[in-house]
Amino acid sequence: MDYLYWNKDAELSSREEIEGIQSKRLRSMAKYCYDNVPFYNQKFKKAGVKPSDIKSAEDITKIPFTLKTDLRENYPFKMFAKPLEEIVRLHASSGTSGSPTVVGYTSNDIETWTEMMARTMTCPGCHKGDVIQNAYGYGLFTGGLGFHYGGERIGATVIPISGGNTGLQIKLMKDFGSTVLTCTPSYSLYIAEYAKQEKFDVSKEIKLRMGIFGAEPSSETLRSKIEEALSIDAYDIYGLSEIYGPGVSVECPEKNGLHIWEDLLIPEVVDKDTKEPVSPGEKGVLTFTPLTKEGTPLLRYVTNDITSLNHEKCNCGREMVRMSKVAGRADDMLIVRGVNVYPSQIEHVLMGIPGVSENYQIVVDRDILDTLTVKIEVTPERFSDKMKDLVDFERMVEDELFETLRVKAKIELVAPGEIPRSMGKAKRVIDLRKENI
Numbered sequence: 099m100d101y102l103y104w105n106k107d108a109e110l111s112s113r114e115e116i117e118g119i120q121s122k123r124l125r126s127m128a129k130y131c132y133d134n135v136p137f138y139n140q141k142f143k144k145a146g147v148k149p150s151d152i153k154s155a156e157d158i159t160k161i162p163f164t165l166k167t168d169l170r171e172n173y174p175f176k177m178f179a180k181p182l183e184e185i186v187r188l189h190a191s192s193g194t195s196g197s198p199t200v201v202g203y204t205s206n207d208i209e210t211w212t213e214m215m216a217r218t219m220t221c222p223g224c225h226k227g228d229v230i231q232n233a234y235g236y237g238l239f240t241g242g243l244g245f246h247y248g249g250e251r252i253g254a255t256v257i258p259i260s261g262g263n264t265g266l267q268i269k270l271m272k273d274f275g276s277t278v279l280t281c282t283p284s285y286s287l288y289i290a291e292y293a294k295q296e297k298f299d300v301s302k303e304i305k306l307r308m309g310i311f312g313a314e315p316s317s318e319t320l321r322s323k324i325e326e327a328l329s330i331d332a333y334d335i336y337g338l339s340e341i342y343g344p345g346v347s348v349e350c351p352e353k354n355g356l357h358i359w360e361d362l363l364i365p366e367v368v369d370k371d372t373k374e375p376v377s378p379g380e381k382g383v384l385t386f387t388p389l390t391k392e393g394t395p396l397l398r399y400v401t402n403d404i405t406s407l408n409h410e411k412c413n414c415g416r417e418m419v420r421m422s423k424v425a426g427r428a429d430d431m432l433i434v435r436g437v438n439v440y441p442s443q444i445e446h447v448l449m450g451i452p453g454v455s456e457n458y459q460i461v462v463d464r465d466i467l468d469t470l471t472v473k474i475e476v477t478p479e480r481f482s483d484k485m486k487d488l489v490d491f492e493r494m495v496e497d498e499l500f501e502t503l504r505v506k507a508k509i510e511l512v513a514p515g516e517i518p519r520s521m522g523k524a525k526r527v528i529d530l531r532k533e534n535i
Contacts, residue, residue, distance in 0.1 A: 099351060101414045104220040104252065105213070108361050113417050119361045120155040123389035128152040128161065131395050134179035137172055138397065158364060158387060163373060163398045166199060169340065173197040179395050180204055189339050190238045198238075201339055202393035208247070210390055211342045214359055215248025218345040221357060222333040223308060224278055226253030231271060231306075233281035233289075234313070235522050236260045240343025241313055245280045248345065254278070261285060261521035264292045271304045279309040283316040283324060283332075284524035287456045290327035301329040310335050312344060314523045315424045315442055319449030323456055334423060340399055341386045347421055355408050355420025363388055365419060366398070367407050370428050373400075381406045383428050384421065402428045404440075430527065432460075434468045437505040441526050444472060447502050451495060453480035457517045463530040470507040472499065478514050 103109050111119070129149040131138040141162045142148065151160055169177055174197075178185065185202040203211070224230065230249045234241030242260055249256040257274060259267060261281065267289055270276065279286060286309055293300050300306070306328060312335035324332045336356050337344035346363065347356035358365050367382040368375055376382040384403045388396060404425040411417045426440040433439070441460055448454045455475040463469045474495065476488070492509045499507045518525075 102220045104217040169199040170197045174200045204392040212247040215345040216251040218348040219248045228254040228277045230278040231257045231276040240339045244343040282313045283311040350414040360418045460527045473510045
């Protein structure tokens with residue numbers, strides 16, 4: 099198999115070279131944060147740590163963690179290490195649960211991120227000559243501009259269409275000869291669903307060969323459904339606005355984990371409760387320390403994403419650590435009648451049942467005790483069956499979920515197209531318990 103590299107010297111570094119770079123850059127970053135961000139100066143002093151105590155990458159455990167709440171409490175610019183006149187761009191989260199998290203970028207940060215995205219898009223197989231249909235959102239969300247700059251850097255033709263306007267998406271795919279689609283997994287399936295409704299044969303009428311999908315967790319079964327529906331090769335990407343944006347890690351053609359660019363970032367996986375490092379291969383909460391970020395440098399930022407790290411060399415030649423597909427978020431875990439339930443567990447079960455579409459919604463409520471309802475769109479073929487068959491089907495899905503979750507879920511089957519679609523991240527979970535206290 100042929101593999102592509104954007105920066106071969108960096109991407110094929112040995113473990114010894116990677117660790118040397120990390121140690122040098124971590125020493126510099128610890129001092130930079132201590133000297134320029136009052137938040138970190140206070141954190142270090144409270145923990146009894148001095149920048150001079152950080153001598154190698156292994157000393158990262160001496161540094162206190164940074165939480166999303168720290169960014170919100172220091173809204174908008176108190177986490178910045180540079181004055182605003184040196185910040186050339188601002189991005190921010192939606193702020194649905196409080197003040198948004200704001201990230202500032204210097205010119206060097208934008209350059210680093212662009213190079214990171216060039217690596218990220220090249221890794222699964224994008225190249226000069228590709229026509230990239232970029233259906234990630236533009237604006238305060240980092241997805242659209244991240245892919246835009248990365249695509250232009252590798253010499254590809256970028257269509258900055260953003261999300262939505264699905265009829266135009268399909269028209270431009272055909273007319274412009276798009277070869278790569280970038281968007282959320284849920285939106286890619288909506289494009290396929292829309293095309294089918296319009297009797298548009300994507301396998302014959304468009305040139306798409308691959309897609310790079312991220313911004314929301316997705317299962318292997320969902321990947322297979324995307325690949326079948328659009329007749330493409332689908333690759334996972336991972337990123338978050340606090341750590342540049344998209345491009346933190348990505349799959350190569352081996353599809354055996356997402357390569358993290360360790361010369362630019364130090365990843366850790368720690369226990370959700372104790373925050374102690376877990377053993378290699380064990381699942382826990384992912385944290386990141388960017389090693390060159392100037393505008394909003396972060397140390398040991400806790401992402402709350404659940405994953406594991408694989409330190410084995412990949413067949414593509416890269417020795418940089420790989421992370422497994424995100425299994426969910428520590429703060430998205432639902433506790434239903436004392437049982438821990440992750441939405442990803444539910445998706446894994448549903449996507450393995452013939453007759454269940456890719457669209458579902460989880461509703462948690464309280465009526466003396468917690469209740470768990472899973473609304474499921476059935477496929478048109480299944481929905482056309484006799485009502486008795488649907489009742490039997492409902493019971494079968496309930497049994498399948500109980501076997502996995504060990505908690506009873508009420509299944510509510512709905513007609514195709516009834517669950518609202520999203521042009522970005524799908525809203526899979528609705529927790530009504532706080533409203534009904």
